[in-house]
Amino acid sequence: MISEPVVPDSRELAIDLFASRPLVTGHRRGALVIEAGSPDFVKYIDGGVRGDWHRGITIPSPGGEHVASAVRGLAAEVYFPLDDDPGGIERSGDSLSIRFRAKSAVKNQLVSVFLNERKLTDLRMPTTDWQTYAVKAGAGSWIVGENKLRFYFRTAGEIAGEPSAAAFSRFMIGASLADEAAFTTGLGTAQSGAVNGLAVDASARLSYYLQLPDASSTLAFEVASKANVEVRVRKSGAAASRVLWKGSDASGASRGPVDVELRDLRGELVRLDFISDGAATWMNPGITVEARGADSDQELLEKADRIVLWSVSSLRSDRLRSPEGRGFQRFLDSAFVVPRMQVAVPTAGGAAASTMLGRFQTRGRIETDGVTLAERLQEHGFATALISGNGFISDVSGFAQGYGVYDNPMRRQHHFGAKTLWRQAKKFLLSHKSDRVFVHVATVEGHVPYRPSDESLERHWQLPLPFSPAKTLDLAAQLESGRKVPSETEKSYVRALYDASIRDSSAAFAAMLEELAALHLPGNTVIVLMGEHGEELWERGRFGHGGSLFEESLVTPLAISGLGVESRSVPSDVTSLDVAPTILQLAGITPDTDMQGRSVLNANLSHTSRPLFSGLSDGSRAIRLGDYKLLNTARGQSMLYNLNRDGGEQKDLGDSRPIAVRALRITLSAFVAFEEEWSTARWGQPSAPSEAFARDLGF
Numbered sequence: 001m002i003s004e005p006v007v008p009d010s011r012e013l014a015i016d017l018f019a020s021r022p023l024v025t026g027h028r029r030g031a032l033v034i035e036a037g038s039p040d041f042v043k044y045i046d047g048g049v050r051g052d053w054h055r056g057i058t059i060p061s062p063g064g065e066h067v068a069s070a071v072r073g074l075a076a077e078v079y080f081p082l083d084d085d086p087g088g089i090e091r092s093g094d095s096l097s098i099r100f101r102a103k104s105a106v107k108n109q110l111v112s113v114f115l116n117e118r119k120l121t122d123l124r125m126p127t128t129d130w131q132t133y134a135v136k137a138g139a140g141s142w143i144v145g146e147n148k149l150r151f152y153f154r155t156a157g158e159i160a161g162e163p164s165a166a167a168f169s170r171f172m173i174g175a176s177l178a179d180e181a182a183f184t185t186g187l188g189t190a191q192s193g194a195v196n197g198l199a200v201d202a203s204a205r206l207s208y209y210l211q212l213p214d215a216s217s218t219l220a221f222e223v224a225s226k227a228n229v230e231v232r233v234r235k236s237g238a239a240a241s242r243v244l245w246k247g248s249d250a251s252g253a254s255r256g257p258v259d260v261e262l263r264d265l266r267g268e269l270v271r272l273d274f275i276s277d278g279a280a281t282w283m284n285p286g287i288t289v290e291a292r293g294a295d296s297d298q299e300l301l302e303k304a305d306r307i308v309l310w311s312v313s314s315l316r317s318d319r320l321r322s323p324e325g326r327g328f329q330r331f332l333d334s335a336f337v338v339p340r341m342q343v344a345v346p347t348a349g350g351a352a353a354s355t356m357l358g359r360f361q362t363r364g365r366i367e368t369d370g371v372t373l374a375e376r377l378q379e380h381g382f383a384t385a386l387i388s389g390n391g392f393i394s395d396v397s398g399f400a401q402g403y404g405v406y407d408n409p410m411r412r413q414h415h416f417g418a419k420t421l422w423r424q425a426k427k428f429l430l431s432h433k434s435d436r437v438f439v440h441v442a443t444v445e446g447h448v449p450y451r452p453s454d455e456s457l458e459r460h461w462q463l464p465l466p467f468s469p470a471k472t473l474d475l476a477a478q479l480e481s482g483r484k485v486p487s488e489t490e491k492s493y494v495r496a497l498y499d500a501s502i503r504d505s506s507a508a509f510a511a512m513l514e515e516l517a518a519l520h521l522p523g524n525t526v527i528v529l530m531g532e533h534g535e536e537l538w539e540r541g542r543f544g545h546g547g548s549l550f551e552e553s554l555v556t557p558l559a560i561s562g563l564g565v566e567s568r569s570v571p572s573d574v575t576s577l578d579v580a581p582t583i584l585q586l587a588g589i590t591p592d593t594d595m596q597g598r599s600v601l602n603a604n605l606s607h608t609s610r611p612l613f614s615g616l617s618d619g620s621r622a623i624r625l626g627d628y629k630l631l632n633t634a635r636g637q638s639m640l641y642n643l644n645r646d647g648g649e650q651k652d653l654g655d656s657r658p659i660a661v662r663a664l665r666i667t668l669s670a671f672v673a674f675e676e677e678w679s680t681a682r683w684g685q686p687s688a689p690s691e692a693f694a695r696d697l698g699f
Helices: 039-044 323-333 348-357 373-379 418-431 454-460 469-481 488-518 576-586 658-673 691-696
Strands: 011-016 025-028 031-035 053-059 066-071 075-082 096-104 109-115 118-125 131-137 145-153 157-159 162-164 166-174 184-190 193-200 204-211 217-225 228-235 242-248 254-261 269-276 280-290 306-312 336-342 382-388 405-407 436-443 525-531 555-561 612-615 621-625 628-632 638-642
Touching: 031 039, 031 075, 039 053, 039 075, 039 658, 053 157, 053 162, 066 162, 075 166, 075 658, 096 109, 096 118, 118 131, 145 166, 145 658, 193 204, 204 280, 204 658, 217 228, 217 242, 217 269, 242 254, 269 280, 269 658, 306 418, 306 488, 306 576, 323 488, 323 525, 323 555, 336 576, 348 373, 348 576, 373 382, 373 436, 373 576, 382 418, 418 436, 418 488, 436 488, 454 488, 469 488, 488 525, 525 576, 555 576, 612 658, 621 658, 628 658, 638 658
Parallel strands: 306 436, 306 525, 382 405, 382 436
Antiparallel strands: 011 280, 025 031, 025 204, 031 166, 053 066, 066 166, 075 145, 096 131, 096 166, 109 118, 109 145, 157 162, 184 193, 193 280, 204 269, 217 254, 217 280, 228 242, 228 269, 336 555, 525 555, 612 621, 621 628, 628 638
16 A cells, blocks of 8 residues: 655645655665665666676575575676765774675685775685675775775676576675665554655664755655654765754654755755664655646647658757857747757667657667657658658668658768758658648768868868868778877868858758748648757867767757747757657647657746766766766766866766765666666656656565
């Protein structure tokens, strides 16, 4: 039985902390307890993106079944936070106790244990039975902040049919000798009756890492305990936590409802600690905000009779209103504009697939079981066409799915400039004057190799050409392999080639708008302009895209113009996954519930900052939450940036902002682990998931 939180009519529940229990970091008797067999183990292993764990496998044992995670092969890593605040990991002087319950795949197994790449010990595991092993970490091996615990085994065997060196069911990091879970869930007795509770049977600290609402908010909860209890908060960047509320009652009676104002913390990334020095039950914890009216944008929109999606490969946001982007500017002045949309995948195929599906995927193709935007529109009577100059956006990779008309002159080795593509699209529009129409024109002027018109290039480059524009692809390959170090002249020339290409792109777009207006087509025509992804221009010593997840590759614009679409600029918490549900809303169609994006046209999108995710097929992943961005590379590097203060991502703040690192790591890990099945409609956002997420995971 799951009780509903009781929230006054004047307030709304912005974050259900009970529903977010899979994201809790639990300490018991001075030890951080990590349940390796639980689905929430993902928040300690970066979501398992590196693939070094077989997660959640059932292992038969003489004493009963164990649900555990097994090392995939010989090595695996675990990340955990350590701080000096009350209720956290206790240490004995400079010594940190690390214990784990594990089962070796072979007898006399030898494992080397490392903490932050410092070797702690070589440990012998004599049997294949479940045992608890202990290791001491001395001064200099552990840090206040994020710590990486790494195991390297000598011999692999098999566990539950999987190749593995060993399996783990629990980690206990800190002073406690108790080998028990940090907390349980169930119903507690509050003043209003039986309600949801997080129960602890000993001294404990339950910590939430979260982004608080931008509006003034209130922490609400009830607690039943004979112990001393308190709630503390620590902002990212603060030196220590501080008390928000304190209470004690020897009778064990329920205290509450308790409301704690969080006015001075609006929009902050924080850690909330629920602490007791004995048994306690924390009931229906949540963050509330003032109630607001329901959205009405869907009713106000005038349904589109035809939608033209004009996508531009490699379009940087900073070129949108520059001289070379002049052709875009008149359109932008009367459009709904997202100046900085974050793409899910900065590669042509991956970007297009994620956009058309409205779901995150790094694969650069659409499988037959995926339902595309074009298919949904076709089902509702739209005539559909894909006119593509992009070799990756082709029928070979499944992108023709859902289109009645498909043409890709680039694949046929014919001219594929934007003006040529528009001529094809115009014919389609004229042949379907009385139909509802969706046409996607995928242009590639900004994509490597840069091949601008002579007229545009002359505006940006007056010196002798260092090499033919068509050779930019060869130059990119030489840079990637390390065979070439570019000169400053070559760098300037590449920028000129790119800017000249964008000038051609914007001119083609402006010409399309004029010709489209001259057609005098009946009804409401909506134009959607979007960049497929961004482009590096020597910020990291190279140019192009698809090699990193820095902002210059991820950020691109989105703009929409048509009857019923308000002319305004919106904040930047928009992702390319939002394009498909937005177009469906423009068409008057309810977006699919399995889409992970949402329409950007809704006025009131969220109480809190929304996490935005990006990734590459090599396993690199990035998350932006509020001002912060965490980037985890395929090689295991982790960098944290404050994009509000450091838009160029030059200063890694990982060592000085451990709360931000842990908050973003937890949210990113939750999404990475379940990205293929994540349903925003059912599970909400990974930073503040719904009760359905907890129940579906078995909590």
